[in-house]
Amino acid sequence: MTATADSSVGRSGRLLLGLAAVAVAFAAADTYVVVLALPDMMASAGVPVEQLQRAAPVISGFLLGYVAMLPLIGRIADLRGRLPVLLMALVVFAFGSLVTALAYDLPSMVAGRFLQGVGGGGLVPATLALVADLYPADRRSVPLGLVSAVQEIGSVLGPLFGALVLSVADWRAIFLVNLAVGLVLAVALRALRHGHAAVVTGPPARGRPDVPGALLLVVAVGASALVSLRPPALMRDLTWGEMFVPFGGDGRWLTPVGAVAMGAAALFLVRCLTARRPLVDLRGWIGAMREADLTGSLLLAVALGGVILAFSTADPKIQVFAENGWWYLLGALVASVLLVWHLRRDDAPLVPHGALRRTPAWGALLVSFFVGAALIAALIDIPLFARTTVHADSQLGAALVLVRFLVALPVGAVLGGYLSRRVGAGPTTALGMAAAALGFVLMSRWDLTTLEHWHANLALVIGGLGFGLALAPVNAAVLAHTDDDVHGLASALVVVARMVGMLVGISALTVIGLRRYYAEQADFPSVREVCDGRSRCAEFTLVLKEAGIAQEQTVFLGAAVCAVVAGLLAVALFRGARTDRISARDALSAH
Numbered sequence: 001m002t003a004t005a006d007s008s009v010g011r012s013g014r015l016l017l018g019l020a021a022v023a024v025a026f027a028a029a030d031t032y033v034v035v036l037a038l039p040d041m042m043a044s045a046g047v048p049v050e051q052l053q054r055a056a057p058v059i060s061g062f063l064l065g066y067v068a069m070l071p072l073i074g075r076i077a078d079l080r081g082r083l084p085v086l087l088m089a090l091v092v093f094a095f096g097s098l099v100t101a102l103a104y105d106l107p108s109m110v111a112g113r114f115l116q117g118v119g120g121g122g123l124v125p126a127t128l129a130l131v132a133d134l135y136p137a138d139r140r141s142v143p144l145g146l147v148s149a150v151q152e153i154g155s156v157l158g159p160l161f162g163a164l165v166l167s168v169a170d171w172r173a174i175f176l177v178n179l180a181v182g183l184v185l186a187v188a189l190r191a192l193r194h195g196h197a198a199v200v201t202g203p204p205a206r207g208r209p210d211v212p213g214a215l216l217l218v219v220a221v222g223a224s225a226l227v228s229l230r231p232p233a234l235m236r237d238l239t240w241g242e243m244f245v246p247f248g249g250d251g252r253w254l255t256p257v258g259a260v261a262m263g264a265a266a267l268f269l270v271r272c273l274t275a276r277r278p279l280v281d282l283r284g285w286i287g288a289m290r291e292a293d294l295t296g297s298l299l300l301a302v303a304l305g306g307v308i309l310a311f312s313t314a315d316p317k318i319q320v321f322a323e324n325g326w327w328y329l330l331g332a333l334v335a336s337v338l339l340v341w342h343l344r345r346d347d348a349p350l351v352p353h354g355a356l357r358r359t360p361a362w363g364a365l366l367v368s369f370f371v372g373a374a375l376i377a378a379l380i381d382i383p384l385f386a387r388t389t390v391h392a393d394s395q396l397g398a399a400l401v402l403v404r405f406l407v408a409l410p411v412g413a414v415l416g417g418y419l420s421r422r423v424g425a426g427p428t429t430a431l432g433m434a435a436a437a438l439g440f441v442l443m444s445r446w447d448l449t450t451l452e453h454w455h456a457n458l459a460l461v462i463g464g465l466g467f468g469l470a471l472a473p474v475n476a477a478v479l480a481h482t483d484d485d486v487h488g489l490a491s492a493l494v495v496v497a498r499m500v501g502m503l504v505g506i507s508a509l510t511v512i513g514l515r516r517y518y519a520e521q522a523d524f525p526s527v528r529e530v531c532d533g534r535s536r537c538a539e540f541t542l543v544l545k546e547a548g549i550a551q552e553q554t555v556f557l558g559a560a561v562c563a564v565v566a567g568l569l570a571v572a573l574f575r576g577a578r579t580d581r582i583s584a585r586d587a588l589s590a591h
Helices: 007-029 038-044 049-068 070-080 082-101 106-134 141-166 172-196 211-229 232-236 240-244 256-274 282-291 294-312 325-345 359-388 395-422 425-443 456-480 484-521 534-573 584-589
Strands: none
Touching (some): 007 082, 007 106, 007 141, 007 172, 049 070, 049 106, 049 484, 070 106, 070 282, 082 106, 082 172, 106 141, 106 172, 106 456, 106 484, 141 172, 141 395, 240 256, 256 282, 294 325, 359 395, 359 425, 359 456, 359 534, 395 425, 456 534, 484 534
């Protein structure tokens, strides 16, 4: 659909899109919000600090939920409507935040983070497809760029948000804030829903609330909170303390309060499956998943999950893949073969036949992969360079260096939206990637004191502008060259391609950079041999810093190569892309 000419719809549409963009940013921030809180979270889960590597599933679990379920959710958004998916994604995100806040061991933390990832990831394709619903093809580039920019900024501001909350409360408060924000945004979006019957498809809002279902949910959540937190005052009480005494063994859930929690949860699920107007329409969502090709979605999730686990759980100091990485990749390969076989045979597959037949459509996925591979180097290695050089004792100071890059990114996104309307997606993306490559080349010339001088900002601003320029044209190209009824799926696949590119890119570039790091140290004696006095120890510290700088310089050069590849692919694959001033019908008929 396209936006109507009615000005009130236009204003409410912008408000709707603004709320969805805030939700996307908040969910993206949650990707790395646990970075600073991880030691405290692991202590609560009983994991010693010296075994912090066991915390990797807390991060990879979120990424797995975020990426692996995106195509299914995007396809459901095409079939069921944008707003229903946005609302359900926020509810799942809020529920995952609650589970994480109440987590008392590693499995419960991973489960909560996975649910957060599923909900947070579901917001992205629905929001991008919402842009296509609200704006015609000749006016959607700028809002697409803004949504993409907000998403990337949110992922980097996550650690800053975590640091702010941790300065006044413990780690659980981070996820309680997420819970509150998710529910508030869901209520606000639901309130706007009635004014968009002509703009956004989806089933109408239900009438009378499901009071029995709500009561069962409150009991289930309240009892689960008691099981997880085990308030000392209640446990010491002679009467109430008996509620926490296990029936047998030492399991938390095999107690009276645990039985109440599990019983209420089971009754709530039965209520949702059998009631005429349940609080959560599980039957409807199960039907939507089947209609969206649940089998194909699960196969794709396994394939993506294998790739994610192979790279995200590796130790980049010694390996590109995790210890079991080749097995993960083998599983991904088998799932991919089965997926291709399934897509060809199924009458209504996850990716409809011919959905990505136009070159700009499938080309956007390839370009997005290399954009992600280059972008991750900026998000990760600019703060690392700052920690290696001028901000060795301040993680916040190192993160603020990246803010200079981020300030330029939304400016570039707006400019990229305007340029893609006038000169097309290919030239705009190529220009952006050329600027990003130039920024990385300048960064590769940074030394020990560069960040203390103003000219360091030149590379950061050029790089941020470059990536901003490229975000909108890629999304505009795929939306202009896919049919309206697959916009959610197409947007999801673009995000998946970029996220996979980021995972593969950071692993490969870090390994290449570490080879340079160890090569720089090869001719120097060991620490024990060198540190025979303060001056010698200072000399060795300087050697380590110079080796670290050489490592980051190599990563920046590798990222520049990825940016150049993305730009060249955009010129070749977006050659026929029409994202300038044309009608939606003409854009969809271009090949």
